[in-house]
Amino acid sequence: MLDLAILGLLGDGPLHGYEIRRRLRAQMGLAANVSFGSLYPALARLEAAADVEVVEPDDEAAPPPATGSLSGERAAMRSRRLVPGRGRRSKKVYRITDKGAAHFAALLNTTSNGDDQRSFGLRWSFARHLGPDARLALLERRRAQLVQQLGDAEGTDGLDDYARSVVEHAVEGISRDIAWLDDLIAAERAQDRRATPLEEAHGTAVPSESSPAQPGAAR
Amino acid sequence: MLDLAILGLLGDGPLHGYEIRRRLRAQMGLAANVSFGSLYPALARLEAAADVEVVEPDDEAAPPPATGSLSGERAAMRSRRLVPGRGRRSKKVYRITDKGAAHFAALLNTTSNGDDQRSFGLRWSFARHLGPDARLALLERRRAQLVQQLGDAEGTDGLDDYARSVVEHAVEGISRDIAWLDDLIAAERAQDRRATPLEEAHGTAVPSESSPAQPGAAR
DNA sequence: GTCATCATGTAAGCCGTTACATGATTGC
DNA sequence: GCAATCATGTAACGGCTTACATGATGAC
Numbered sequence: 175m176l177d178l179a180i181l182g183l184l185g186d187g188p189l190h191g192y193e194i195r196r197r198l199r200a201q202m203g204l205a206a207n208v209s210f211g212s213l214y215p216a217l218a219r220l221e222a223a224a225d226v227e228v229v230e231p232d233d234e235a236a237p238p239p240a241t242g243s244l245s246g247e248r249a250a251m252r253s254r255r256l257v258p259g260r261g262r263r264s265k266k267v268y269r270i271t272d273k274g275a276a277h278f279a280a281l282l283n284t285t286s287n288g289d290d291q292r293s294f295g296l297r298w299s300f301a302r303h304l305g306p307d308a309r310l311a312l313l314e315r316r317r318a319q320l321v322q323q324l325g326d327a328e329g330t331d332g333l334d335d336y337a338r339s340v341v342e343h344a345v346e347g348i349s350r351d352i353a354w355l356d357d358l359i360a361a362e363r364a365q366d367r368r369a370t371p372l373e374e375a376h377g378t379a380v381p382s383e384s385s386p387a388q389p390g391a392a393r
Numbered sequence: 394m395l396d397l398a399i400l401g402l403l404g405d406g407p408l409h410g411y412e413i414r415r416r417l418r419a420q421m422g423l424a425a426n427v428s429f430g431s432l433y434p435a436l437a438r439l440e441a442a443a444d445v446e447v448v449e450p451d452d453e454a455a456p457p458p459a460t461g462s463l464s465g466e467r468a469a470m471r472s473r474r475l476v477p478g479r480g481r482r483s484k485k486v487y488r489i490t491d492k493g494a495a496h497f498a499a500l501l502n503t504t505s506n507g508d509d510q511r512s513f514g515l516r517w518s519f520a521r522h523l524g525p526d527a528r529l530a531l532l533e534r535r536r537a538q539l540v541q542q543l544g545d546a547e548g549t550d551g552l553d554d555y556a557r558s559v560v561e562h563a564v565e566g567i568s569r570d571i572a573w574l575d576d577l578i579a580a581e582r583a584q585d586r587r588a589t590p591l592e593e594a595h596g597t598a599v600p601s602e603s604s605p606a607q608p609g610a611a612r
Numbered sequence: 613g614t615c616a617t618c619a620t621g622t623a624a625g626c627c628g629t630t631a632c633a634t635g636a637t638t639g640c
Numbered sequence: 641g642c643a644a645t646c647a648t649g650t651a652a653c654g655g656c657t658t659a660c661a662t663g664a665t666g667a668c
Contacts, residue, residue, distance in 0.1 A: 176627080192647050199545050201552060201560060212628045214649055264636055265647065295563065301555035326418050333420060336520040341420060343573055344514065347566065354562055395655085411619050431656050433621055483664055484619065 175293060176208060176216045181225060181278035182300045184270040188229050191217055191266065202296055217268060225274030229267040283308060285315070298358075306366050310359065317355045320348050394512060395427060395435045400444065400497035401519045403489040407448050410436055410485065421515055436487060444493030448486040502527060504534070517577075525585050529578065536574045539567050 179202060183194055191213055198208050220226045270278070282300055294316045301309050327345050330338045398421060402413055410432055417427050439445045489497070501519055513535045520528050546564050549557045 190647080191649095201549075201556060207629095209629060210648075211630070211650085214647095215628095218649090295559045299556040299559050302553050330420075333518075334521050337420060337518040339577065340514045340518050343570075347569070350566070350569075351562075358558065409619075410621095426657095428657055429620075430622085430658070433619095437621090 175296065176212060177220060177225075178278065178281045178300075179208075179296055180213075180216060180220060181270055181274055181281070182296075182303075184226060184268060185275065185278060185300075185303075188267045188269040190268065202292075202299060220274065221268070223273075223277075224271055225277050226268045227271055229269045279303065285311070306362065306369070310362050310366075313355055313359050313362065317352060317359070320352050320355070324348055324352075394515065395431060396439060396444075397497065397500045397519075398427075398515055399432075399435060399439060400489055400493055400500070401515075401522075403445060403487060404494065404497060404519075404522070407486045407488040409487065421511075421518060439493065440487070442492075442496075443490055444496050445487045446490055448488045498522065504530070525581065525588070529581050529585075532574055532578050532581065536571060536578070539571050539574070543567055543571075 179198060180194060183189060183197055189197070191210070194217075195208055195210065195213055217226065221228065282297060282303055294312070297312055301312070304312065324345065327341060330341050333341065398417060399413060402408060402416055408416070410429070413436075414427055414429065414432055436445065440447065501516060501522055513531070516531055520531070523531065543564065546560060546567075549560050552560065
C-alpha cells in the first residue's frame with residue numbers, strides 16, 4: 175500500500191523522500207501518517223527492485239515532459255536548484271522507472287486487496303490511471319463494503335447515550351460516504367455514455383490509458 | 394487499545410470471546426474488525442495478569458446486580474444455560490476482576506495515547522466511566538486533532554478531479570466531525586452547569602464516578 | 613450422520629511505529 | 641557560530657492479520 179502511494183506520486187515527477195511524505199499527509203486521504211521509519215526503507219526496497227532510481231544532479235532532459243503535471247516538474251526543478259555541489263549527501267531524488275510504472279499499474283488494478291478507507295482513497299486518487307470499467311468496479315466494491323458495515327451496526331439497544339452517539343454518528347458518516355459514492359458512480363456512468371454514444375459496451379476491460387479522464391462532474 | 398475495549402465490555406457483565414468480538418463489530422466505532430488471532434491471545438494475556446477471570450459454571454450469585462446493564466446479565470445467563478455439563482471445553486466465559494476494573498480506569502484516563510478515530514470512538518463509548526472534566530478534555534483533545542488535520546490538507550492545486558474529490562470529501566467529513574464534537578462539548582458544558590448551578594468550579598479534577606451519567610442530551 | 617455455525621486456539625509474518633543517530637541548509 | 645528545520649537513515653519492537661488446526665452444538 176505504501177509502495178502504491180510512492181509509485182503513484184513519483185508518476186507525476188521525481189521527488190525526494192521528505193517531499194513524498196509531505197504530499198502523503200497533504201493530498202492523500204489524509205490520516206496517511208507515514209513515518210520516516212517506514213518510508214525510507216520502502217524507498218530503499220523499491221530502489222533495490224529497480225522500480226525507482228536515484229536522479230543524479232547532472233541528469234536533465236531525460237524525462238520527456240509529455241505527461242503534463244506541472245507540480246511534479248516544478249518540484250524537480252526546485253530540488254535540482256537546491257543541490258549545488260552534492261557532496262554525496264543531502265537530498266536523494268527518486269524517479270520512477272518503466273518497471274516501476276508497470277508495478278504501479280499492477281498494484282492499482284489488484285482487486286484482491288482489502289479496501290479499507292485509506293486504501294480506497296489512495297486508489298481513487300489515482301483513478302485517472304484506471305480504465306472506465308476498473309473505476310466503476312472500484313467504486314462499487316467500496317460501496318458494497320460500506321453497505322455491509324451499515325448492516326453490521328444493528329440496533330443500539332442496551333447502549334448508554336455516549337455509546338449510542340458514537341454508533342449513530344458512525345452510521346451517518348457511512349451513509350454519507352455511500353451517497354458520495356453514488357454520485358461518483360453516476361458521474362462515471364454519464365461520462366462513459368458520453369464517450370461511447372451509440373455503441374454496445376462489450377469487452378473493453380481495463381485499458382490502462384484510454385480516455386483523457388478529467389470528468390469535471392466528480393463533485 | 395484492545396485491552397481497553399475488552400475490559401470495557403466486560404464491565405457490563407461476563408462474556409465469552411466470540412460474543413466480545415460480535416459486540417466490537419456491532420457497537421464500537423465499527424471498523425473495529427478485531428480478528429480471533431488477536432482477541433484470544435489478548436484474553437489469555439488479561440487472564441494471566443488477573444485482570445479477568447474465567448467464570449465457572451456453578452458460579453452464580455457472586456456478582457451483585459447493582460451496576461445494572463441488562464444486556465450483559467442476559468448474555469451471562471444465556472451462556473450459562475448453554476453449558477450443560479461443561480466437559481472442560483466449549484465456551485469460556487470471562488468476568489472482569491477488581492484489578493481489571495482499576496486497569497480499565499487507568500487506560501481510559503490515559504491522556505498520552507495517540508487518539509486516532511477508533512481510539513476516540515472507543516473511549517467516548519465508555520465516557521460514562523469518566524468524570525465531567527475528563528470527558529471535556531477528551532472531546533477537546535480530539536477536536537484539536539481534527540482541526541490540525543484540516544490544516545494539513547492545504548490547497549488542492551495540481552490535483553486532478555479524482556484526487557481532488559478525495560481530498561474534498563475527506564475535508565467535509567472532518568468538518569462534520571468537528572461540528573459533532575462541538576455539539577457534544579456544548580451538551581457536556583450545559584450538563585455541568587446544571588449539575589453545579591451557582592458554584593465556582595474549582596479543583597474537581599477527574600472524579601471517577603461522580604454524577605450518575607446518562608445526560609440525555611448527547612445527541 | 614453430516615453440515616453449518618459457534619467457539620477456541622496457535623504460528624508465521626507483514627506493516628508500520630517509536631526512538632535513536634546523524635548530516636546539511638538556512639536565517640539570525 | 642548557533643538554532644531551527646530539512647533530510648536521511650537504522651534498530652527494536654508491537655499489534656494485528658492470515659492461515660491453519662480443532663472441538664462442540666444444533667438443525668435437518
